[in-house]
Amino acid sequence: MAKKTVQATIRQQKYKTEIQAKNHILIADEPIEVAGQDFGFTPTELLEASLASCTAMTIRMYADRKGWDLTEAKINVSFKRNISTHLVTFKKDIELFGNLNDKQRLRLKEIGTKCPIEKILKGQVDVESRLF
Template sequence: MYHYLNDPGINKKYVSVTIGAQKYKTEIQAKNQIIIADEPVEVGGQDLGFTPAELLEASLATCSVMAIRMYADRKEWNLQEAKVNVSFKRNIKTHLVAFKKEIEIIGDLTEEQRSR
């Protein structure tokens, strides 16, 4: 099995994040890709992109669905689609964060395959 993250030949690049004078609009760049993050209007942003919390949720959900796809492909299972919803709640007083993840699997899979 090929693990590209452990490949010494892969040039490990970084993520660069820049904020300018425009309140809360943030440019995130990785490789040749750029995305915009911002805050909602009600907290002083312009709602031009994902909030930092949404980016965190998206990262966790993306890692999950990609892992599901890679596992299904390796096992040669008939996975048509995987969907992951991630949300979190933050307790401001205790500084505790709780994540909730819901997974939906679509495909011709047995119950045993789905449980993995």
């Protein structure tokens, strides 16, 4: 069995899924319109949240290391999927606040593309499933 890093458990309550990583728990669900109960993020929102939070953290780490006056970063992520071509396009809108010049702002935008989740999404990805 693979090393457990994230575990998702669904029981009899339609679509409500408990996700656990270490000692952290969150709920995923589907919207009411598709027979869910809207108790938590949809799986799509979790994917978008992974990219948004990773980008924000990467920008924060870099700004802190450089001693730049970044007071806040807001990352909005959405994606579109072309069913016929299988192309997925993520869009990231980045808002940076603080006393930053244009060169610093552009550098932080560039650094945001180097977050680990974006590297995973841009790389070749395989998923291996095993049944136990």
